[in-house]
Amino acid sequence: MNLSKAQKDRIMQWNALDELRKMVVQHKEIIQHQHAKWHDKYIKERKFKSGDWALLYDSRYKDTMGKLHTRWLGPYEIVEVFQNGAVRLETIDPVRFKLLVNGHRLRLYHKPATKEDFLQQFDNQVQTIAPTASTRGLLGPEC
Structure with missing residues (x-):
């Protein structure tokens, strides 16, 4: 040749x-x-379970600036969580409405x-922080 x-x-x-080209x-x-x-x-990574409640992000208001606008809808009850990140939600109203959304649009x-639960929890907290004999002297004579 x-x-x-x-x-x-x-x-x-x-x-x-x-x-x-290879480079x-x-x-x-x-x-x-x-x-x-x-x-x-x-x-x-967000982990949701069936039975949890979640708020749904409303993307219609992503451009509006204002502190009085809420960007979250709900709450909704989580019915099913799929492997690909999709979540099936259901309203908590008497009229049940189901919808399927991306899990990244949810907040727990x-x-x-x-x-009654709140008062019981409050009473338990008050009992645990009640002043003891060793801390009475540190808090002053009025305790």
Whole structure:
């Protein structure tokens, strides 16, 4: 095979271009891996269970600025949690309405305590922090 100098130069340029493409692909893969690692570092893993209550983020108000606007709807009861992060919710109203949402749009809602439970918990806390004989002198003569 008798090749001229121009043809040899052209083959060398193609080889150099191929090596450059391989380097660019490797660099792109490294950058993508770094971006994915950085992104995953800031994702919170949320664990919901059936029976929990949750608030649903209302994305219609994401652009409105104001301290009196609520961005959360609910509370809703969690019926089912799927492997892909989706959650089936149900309203707690007498008329049950089910909806399926992404788990990242939810925030855990702590059920309010009944009045009796609250008073019992309050009494238990007061009994545990009642002044003892050793702390009476530290608090002053009026205790």
